[in-house]
Amino acid sequence: MSDFISLNSIQRHFGVYHALKGITLELQPGRIGLLGPNGAGKSTLLKILMGLLSPSLGSGTVLGIPLRAGNNIQGNMELRRLIGFMSEADSLVPGLKGVEYVTLAGELCGMPRRQAQRRAHEILTYLEMEDARYRKLEEYSTGMKQRIKLAQALIHDPPVLLLDEPTSGLDPAGRDAMLRLMLEIGRDFGKSIIVSTHLLADVETVCDQVVLLINGQIRGQGTVEELCSRRQDRYRLQIQGDREKFAGFLRDQGVEVLDETIKGEVRIQVSRDWAPQQGFELARKSQVVLRGIIPDDETLEELFLRSVEGAETENLLAGGKV
Structure with missing residues (x-):
């Protein structure tokens, strides 16, 4: 799947509302988190990727199959054979039993009924739904x-899964179990997974790539390490000794101590010309053992909040137009 997903200026309009505003992406196979707040355009993008919606403008390919503005029925059918889609809405058929529902999904994908039934039982056993x-x-x-x-x-063993808010409504135990399944399916069975969610922890647990979608626009793409900037003015001082006494000493020396703490660490914000050697000198003077000085990189949560705030500011400056 070297030719996985390539999008060029994809737009999607619903009347005057612009859900997607020029999406350009190059994605490699893997476990990908499509991260954004509610209303960011995540579900719209997923539906375009699997051919349920056509882009209003722009072009691209998914698994080598072209996406084009307008109705591309043949391409859409090819995509659906290669993609498994888990929608946020239940979309269940009342009156059917679990195995009947999964079998029906297999038949709709073109599988013979007996093969679909056998496959349905295998999957339900794997998902620990024997009794249900x-x-x-x-x-x-x-x-x-x-x-x-x-x-x-x-059911049809697709190479790609698109999962829209897969942990929505789950209690903590159910959420952990779903995340474990997603990780296993991607890592152990070699499937590419795009997880659409607004939950940072889900992305950090499952995904090796992140796409940040806010207000219909891409605000970042890459690994967590690539996206989170290295700050030049914050450090985590790992110490052995009285943390509170050391923090008080640092404040007396004019060093800003940040409120967020981890046991055995003091987080500080300093001027950009501050040298780490100064940290060892301060530790010596306060009689604590400094075990390490680590640059305090931006977390995914901080990046997410900064990007959301930036998009809101841009929207206000533009007069609130979508």
Whole structure:
């Protein structure tokens, strides 16, 4: 899948509302987090990637299949055979049992009925739904609904999965289990996964690439390490000794101590010409052991919040237009 996803100035309009405002992306196979707040355009982009929506403007390819403005029925059908889609909405069929629903999804993908049935049982066993497979869908809990949606996305063994808010509504145990499954499916079975979410922890747990989508525009793309900037004025001082006493000493010396703390560390903000050797001198004077000085890089959460605030400021300066 070297030719995975390539998008060039993709736009999508719904009347006067511009959901996507010129998306340009080059993505390699892997586990990709599509991260953004509610209303950022994530679901719209996923639907374009799998051919449920056509772009209003722009072009691109997904798995070598062209995306074009207008109705491209043949290309859309090819894409759907290669992609498994787990929607945020339940989209379940009342009256069907779990195994019947997953089997139906397989048949809709072109699988013979007997093959679809066998495959449905295999997937439901893998997802630990042995006891639930013969229960009707309307009797399912939220966690079971999320798993059955994942099962129908996997039925035709696609190379790519698009998962829209896969942990939505789950309790902590259910969320951890879903994240574990997503990681296993991507890492152990070699599938590329695009996870659309507004939850930073989900991306950090599962994904090796991140696309930051805010207000219909790409605000960042790369690994977490690539996206999070290295700050030149913040450090984490790892110490052995009385943390509070050391922090007080630093304040007396005119060093700004940040409130956020980790046990055994003091986070500081200094001038850009501050040298790490000064940290060892301060530790010597305050009689604590300084075990390390680590540059305090921006976290994914800080990057996300900074990007959202920047987009809101730009929108206000533009008169609030979308």
